[in-house]
Amino acid sequence: MTQFFQKLGNTTLSSFAKLGRSxxxxxxxxxxxxxxxxxxxxxxxxLYSVGVLSFLIITISGLxxxxxxxxxxxxxxxxxxxxxTLGVMVAASLVRELGPVVSALLFAxxxxxxxxAEIGLMKxxxxxxxxxxxxxxxxxxxxxxxxxxxxxxMPLLAALFSSIGVLGGHIVxxxxxxxxxxxxxxxxxxxxxxxxxxxxxxxKSIVFGFVISWIALFEGYDAIPTSEGVSRATxxxxxxxxxxxxxxxxxLTALMFGDI
Amino acid sequence: MQxxxxxxxxxxxxxACGIAALFFMAMQISNLSAFSSNxxxxxxxxxxxSGGLKVKSPVTLAGVRVGxxxxxxxxxxSYESVVEMSIESQYNNLPDDTSASIYTAGLLxxxxxxxxxxxxxEFLATNSKIDLTQSAIVLEEVIGQFLFKDAAxx
Amino acid sequence: xxxxxNSGNDLISIENLTFSRGERKIFDDISLTIQRGKITAIxxxxxxxxxxxxxxxxxxxxxxxxxxxVDGSHVHQLKRNDLYTLRKRMGMLFQSGALLTxxxxxENVAYPLKEHTSxxxxxxxxxxxxxxxAVGLRGAKDLMPNELSGGMARRVALARxxxxxxxxxxxxxxxxxxxxxxxxxxxxxxxxxxDTLKLTSIVVSHDVEETISIxxxxxxxxxxxxxxxxxxEQIQNLDSEWVQQFMKGHPDGPVHFHYPAADYxxxxxxx
Numbered sequence: 001m002t003q004f005f006q007k008l009g010n011t012t013l014s015s016f017a018k019l020g021r022s023x024x025x026x027x028x029x030x031x032x033x034x035x036x037x038x039x040x041x042x043x044x045x046x047l048y049s050v051g052v053l054s055f056l057i058i059t060i061s062g063l064x065x066x067x068x069x070x071x072x073x074x075x076x077x078x079x080x081x082x083x084x085t086l087g088v089m090v091a092a093s094l095v096r097e098l099g100p101v102v103s104a105l106l107f108a109x110x111x112x113x114x115x116x117a118e119i120g121l122m123k124x125x126x127x128x129x130x131x132x133x134x135x136x137x138x139x140x141x142x143x144x145x146x147x148x149x150x151x152x153x154m155p156l157l158a159a160l161f162s163s164i165g166v167l168g169g170h171i172v173x174x175x176x177x178x179x180x181x182x183x184x185x186x187x188x189x190x191x192x193x194x195x196x197x198x199x200x201x202x203x204k205s206i207v208f209g210f211v212i213s214w215i216a217l218f219e220g221y222d223a224i225p226t227s228e229g230v231s232r233a234t235x236x237x238x239x240x241x242x243x244x245x246x247x248x249x250x251x252l253t254a255l256m257f258g259d260i
Numbered sequence: 261m262q263x264x265x266x267x268x269x270x271x272x273x274x275x276a277c278g279i280a281a282l283f284f285m286a287m288q289i290s291n292l293s294a295f296s297s298n299x300x301x302x303x304x305x306x307x308x309x310s311g312g313l314k315v316k317s318p319v320t321l322a323g324v325r326v327g328x329x330x331x332x333x334x335x336x337x338s339y340e341s342v343v344e345m346s347i348e349s350q351y352n353n354l355p356d357d358t359s360a361s362i363y364t365a366g367l368l369x370x371x372x373x374x375x376x377x378x379x380x381x382e383f384l385a386t387n388s389k390i391d392l393t394q395s396a397i398v399l400e401e402v403i404g405q406f407l408f409k410d411a412a413x414x
Numbered sequence: 415x416x417x418x419x420n421s422g423n424d425l426i427s428i429e430n431l432t433f434s435r436g437e438r439k440i441f442d443d444i445s446l447t448i449q450r451g452k453i454t455a456i457x458x459x460x461x462x463x464x465x466x467x468x469x470x471x472x473x474x475x476x477x478x479x480x481x482x483x484v485d486g487s488h489v490h491q492l493k494r495n496d497l498y499t500l501r502k503r504m505g506m507l508f509q510s511g512a513l514l515t516x517x518x519x520x521e522n523v524a525y526p527l528k529e530h531t532s533x534x535x536x537x538x539x540x541x542x543x544x545x546x547x548a549v550g551l552r553g554a555k556d557l558m559p560n561e562l563s564g565g566m567a568r569r570v571a572l573a574r575x576x577x578x579x580x581x582x583x584x585x586x587x588x589x590x591x592x593x594x595x596x597x598x599x600x601x602x603x604x605x606x607x608x609d610t611l612k613l614t615s616i617v618v619s620h621d622v623e624e625t626i627s628i629x630x631x632x633x634x635x636x637x638x639x640x641x642x643x644x645x646x647e648q649i650q651n652l653d654s655e656w657v658q659q660f661m662k663g664h665p666d667g668p669v670h671f672h673y674p675a676a677d678y679x680x681x682x683x684x685x
Contacts, residue, residue: 048267052274095285122515130512133472134526134574135501156278163281166288185288193316198285 022218029217032137032144042141046149050111054157057110058103062094062161065102066168069093073169074177083177087184088191090169091162095192095201096257099162101249104208107154108241112216115146116237119220120230128221143221147213154209155202162201200256207248212241300327300346301386305360305373310341311396312371313362319345321375326351329373345373347384355380359392371396425450425582425614426471431480433463433470440466442638443479448582453608453615455629457622458636459660459669464618465509467635468584471616472504473497485581502530505575505583509590511567513559513574519546520555523574530578545573549603565596572603582614583607589621601628622661626650634660 036043073089119142122128128138166188173179192198216237223233307313310332319327327347335342347354357378364371375390384390426448433441440463448454456464469475471482473489482489487500513522523542527533533541546552549569559567568588575583588600605628608615619625625632626646634642634649634657642649642657650661659667675681 044268044271047271047274051278052270055274055277125510125515126508126512127514129469129474130506130508130571131514132474133501133504133506134529135498136526136529137498153274153278156275156281159278159281159285163284189288198282201285202282 018222021222022214025218025221026214028139029143029147029214032140033148035140036144036148039145042145043148046145047153049114050146050149051153051156054107054110054153055160057106058157058161059164061102061106062099062164063168065098065161066090066094066165067172069098069165070169070172070177074173074179083173083179084183085187086169086173086179087166087186087188090173091166091188091192092197094162094165094169095197097249097253099165100158100201100204100208101245103158103161104154104205104212104245105242107150107157107209108212108216108245109238111150111153112212112237112241113234115150115213115216116220116223116234117230119143119146119217120223120225120233123221123223124225124227124230126225143217147217150213150216151206151209154212155205158201158205158208196257200252203256204249204252207252208245211244211248215241215244299349301349301352302330302344302346303354303384303386303388303390304342304344305390305393306335306338306340306342307360307362307393307395308340309395309398310343311362311398312364313343313373313396314370317370317372319347319360319373319375321351321354321377326375343373352383352385354384356382356384356388357392358384358390359394360390361394362396364397423449425485426616427481427483428471429481429483431470431477431482433466433475433477433480435463435466439638441470441477441480444635444638444640446633446640446643448614448616449631450614451608451612452630453604453617453628455617455619455625455632457618457620457625457632457634457660460620463638464620464635465586468506468586468616468618471584472501472506502526502578503581505578505580507568507571507575507583507585507588509587511559511564511571513567513571515559517559518555519551519557519559519562519570522559522570523577526574526577541577542573545577546570548576548607549573550599563596565592565599568592568596568600569603572607576607576611576613579611580613582616585615585617585619587619588617589619589624597624604628622663636660 069090070086073086074083077083077086077089119128122138122142128142131138131141170184174181174184219233219237219240220230223229313329313332315329315332317329318325319329327345329343330346331344333342334340343360354375355378357380359376359378361374361376362371363374378392424447428447429445431441431444432439446456456467458464466475470477471484471489473492476490484500484504487496489497489500492500513519514525517525520542523545524538527538527541531538543552543555546555549572551566551569551573554562554566554570559570562570572583585604588604589597592600601624604615604617607613617625617629626649629646631645632643632649633640636656642652642654644652649657652658656668658664659669665671
């Protein structure tokens, strides 16, 4: 019986310790951001691997999600004779929720896990140690560029997801199911507010980008430098990112849309 | 290591696409384009019951949106609902005997204010008050009236 | 900032160092000195923390007690910037080479030069080629690290370690797992570089034969203490059973062959 409590206490303490380490790590990373801006080449490389390489999965997923929304939405709305509001339904769902959240989940899975594996492997092969001994700060050279790239790429990817999704809804709704083209766009435009919906969606995706990059980079940096350690760290990145995104989404939604 | 020139181009393209998507969202999806004239003036109207009217509900004239509801509060003396509206400055020729009614858009739609111009030669200016108002229709009262009317006839 | 201490012949001095990992004491109040211009070997069985010692000297780890002085500077009292300046004068060769996997051989060796100097591209190119020539791998300059054999990777790492013309190099188990030819090459390189570049070298290893052939002074560590020190001849004649077992490679001695266990007969006929 005491063993159970011992273990519980141990786990709690080590979780707190990890939280403390990761906060310190975050502070170091944030203070190193200024040095990244002096070297745009580094940022560029990372934007490529994090942004450009995620482009395909985000756009294709966005397209399909938008199309499904168009399809399902049409059938539900036609029960109320409200097919004209399909545009509103598709756009609101995407811009407010699905865009930021789904693209964040995809990002965590694709780019986040890659970041963790890369950093973890660098740790395991002593590259990070080697850099330190060469008097080069790995936080400035390796971590901060990747963090900034994740932060910048996420809102762009979320916007892409939402936009392509709306177009996907258009293809299905207007193109295949006969919703009126004018109604699709005009209803959408009169209902969706720039400030409330678009800006909030962008804010959400920036927050998600911040959190995913933080988790992915820290898990790699903190990983046990063996092959098993790195693979477990990669899994933790995806799982923890997913939980955090969904939890934060609820909090942000309540804060942003709760008062309307 | 990737050819840096190709890499740079692709990153540039990626960022451009992302920004284009943001613009698309702003322009096509939301009402940003209708935001162009930001200058407004405020007028108010008292209603016995403002029903489901909300802040940001549209204010229309002859079916065209000319402004939005900016504030709703209670008048402590008359116990009426005071609705303040922001009207776009370009619509500065509303007669001061204009009436304001609360209608519902469609059966289940949101409520909005519809302005009916009067014939006066003087126009509404900032902080003017609209005197003629028609409150929102409360469904229960209508049903109640209907039932009572039937009962009265029998 | 240098302490006004007479550094004299000792490039590095370690005094009363104590360091633990969790419960285990890795170093228990040890003291040793590394002389300038010489090759000093630190030997002992695997797991005695020899790599940890190098990390302590380089300031990557902090001791519980004790003072480590490098060229007059107390390592663990240096401010961050000064520590980095000191590290630029230390070269370190990691066991795995620790080359950056996304850069070519040339770019790896050029890395410290690009980071810490403002030399022109052509100057850097010249220097890199010279360093690669010194380790015999100038022709491999465009290969990627994953195309190199283990021995070649270590030589490239060595070229990188001498890129900034440091005053000392630390070798972490350079001989482990190498084929005879690579071994011979490395041994020769370490000796030559030390002498021609007037370096101070610290070699951490448990390969007795190779280390003896080039070391000027040897420390033997075990269980957190220095159990023997001296020149190669002195060590080989040292009157310590433990050192003798280690140097000669006897399977049984103070370090027992049998892991502590119950009585053999009882164990076999347990049931």
